[in-house]
Amino acid sequence: MKKIPEILDKLRRTGFKLTPQRLAILEVLQGNTDHPSASMIYQSVRDRYPMISFATVYKTLKVLEKVDEVRPLTIVEDKLNYDPDTSPHHHFHCRACRRIIDVFPSEDPMPSSIDGHQVDKYQVYFYGLCADCAGRKDA
Amino acid sequence: MKKIPEILDKLRRTGFKLTPQRLAILEVLQGNTDHPSASMIYQSVRDRYPMISFATVYKTLKVLEKVDEVRPLTIVEDKLNYDPDTSPHHHFHCRACRRIIDVFPSEDPMPSSIDGHQVDKYQVYFYGLCADCAGRKDA
DNA sequence: GTACTTGCAAACAGTTTGCATAGGC
């Protein structure tokens, strides 16, 4: 995700309007590495913008997906999590603390095709026990 | 997924019972490379076992997950797909025909740990246009 | 003023659960 003013520009250029709700959501996402779900975003936004609705959160996330400023993750079954960092990287999901942790591979370029199929996007999900939780178990 | 008699043995050993419903589900899954969703499985099973219920399909899939004979995929948003091939391989999702296609990497072993986090399982999902659909577009 | 956006509530899809009945072993 770019800096907020740049995103606002991009939205305006794409024909989207700037609303306080959208700004509040952008502020919650900016720099966020928690990979929040829609409901986590809703709750955080509500702290600073109490009258926001769930529908607006979902609709705004769709807009941000469209302008490629947020990436939906299907790492957890039955809900989506959102990553404002759209740079190429992977994710690790800890089965104990349930955190989603960024993993930046030293090198792992997305193939442009595989078995003759054209690849536009890819996701790598790791599952297991994170370093913190593994340490806690041993102790 | 192993051969059906072996799975039946495994189920019995693990304390699960053998029912016609479970057998019918196993028969549908055996050798299936379509990565069906629960509802696709339900429909296929119904052809040969018309009185089966959705709940049974879901419960059986949970059992098969537990004995590691089926692998749930989160490649598509908002539903699970099931892969009876539990050998290590990746998946490609075509945005046009919506198929999920197996991808067997020449080499791509699962790391046992990454950034100090213990990895038990991983999934690689590719998204794009499959060879068939890309060809169709050009024509 | 003209879209586009919001917020609400209702709708929806996929999945899970409680419970009475059926059936495997």
Added chain:
DNA sequence: GCCTATGCAAACTGTTTGCAAGTAC
């Protein structure tokens, strides 16, 4: 006979949608 499995319906979760009222530009 014991205990698990089935089937139904209801419940639940996350997400989407229709629409009237509000608002950015």
